[in-house]
Amino acid sequence: RSFASVHISEFMHPAVALEHSAHIVETICDSNASTITVQFRNRDAWAVAKDDWKTHPSAFLLAFSDSCGLGRESSERSIHRVRNMTTSWGKMEITFDMTETPLKDAIHPDREVEIVINTFEVHDPRP
Numbered sequence: 001r002s003f004a005s006v007h008i009s010e011f012m013h014p015a016v017a018l019e020h021s022a023h024i025v026e027t028i029c030d031s032n033a034s035t036i037t038v039q040f041r042n043r044d045a046w047a048v049a050k051d052d053w054k055t056h057p058s059a060f061l062l063a064f065s066d067s068c069g070l071g072r073e074s075s076e077r078s079i080h081r082v083r084n085m086t087t088s089w090g091k092m093e094i095t096f097d098m099t100e101t102p103l104k105d106a107i108h109p110d111r112e113v114e115i116v117i118n119t120f121e122v123h124d125p126r127p
Contacts, residue, residue, distance in 0.1 A: 005115075005116045006103075006113065006115050006116075008111075008113055009108075009111040009112045009113070010107075011060055011106050011108060012060075012107070012108050013056070013058050013081065013106075014056050014059045014060070015059065015060040015061075015079075015106070016053075016059065016060070016061055018038060018062060018064070018065075019077075022041070023040055023042065023045030023049075024039065024040060024041065024045075025039040025040060025041050026038075026039045027063045027064075027065040027067075027068060029065065029068035029069075029078075029080070029098070030067075031067075033100055034097060034098065035095055035096065035097055035098060036063065036068065036080050036082060036096055036098040037093050037094070037095040038061070038093065038095075039091070039093050040092040040094075042092070043089075046087075046089075046092045046093075046094070049094060050085075050087050050094060053085055053094065057083060058083050059081075060079050060080065060081055061079075061080045061082050061096070061098070062077045062079055062080075063078050063080060064078075065078075068080065068100075069100060078100055079101045079103060080096075080098040080099065080100055080101065081098060081101045081106070082096035083097055084096060
């Protein structure tokens with residue numbers, strides 16, 4: 001089998017890979033792809049994200065969710081340029097207006113990108 005990974009040294013805006021946080025319960029994109037909502041596991045994490053994210057008028061959220069982009073079945077993350085943050089203390093949610101952004105448009109043009117393509121063998125544990 002084969003796989004590829006892309007290592008990006010810098011995006012055009014601050015970027016958050018949502019799936020890398022144990023504090024996020026779910027990421028939901030609405031059906032017409034105009035908003036993205038991040039649901040948090042606890043209020044402390046919600047408050048930290050709210051305080052940090054409000055300092056950036058525009059940012060990228062990288063999502064791996066069935067309701068965002070091509071969904072999990074594609075094995076691809078979707079990139080969303082976000083702005084106009086709204087928060088819900090009661091639901092522990094942060095919602096942004098968003099535009100799905102192609103990877104090529106999110107990467108800083110003056111920074112390096114490394115693409116690694118490799119193969120691996122699947123070992124059958126049965127004798």
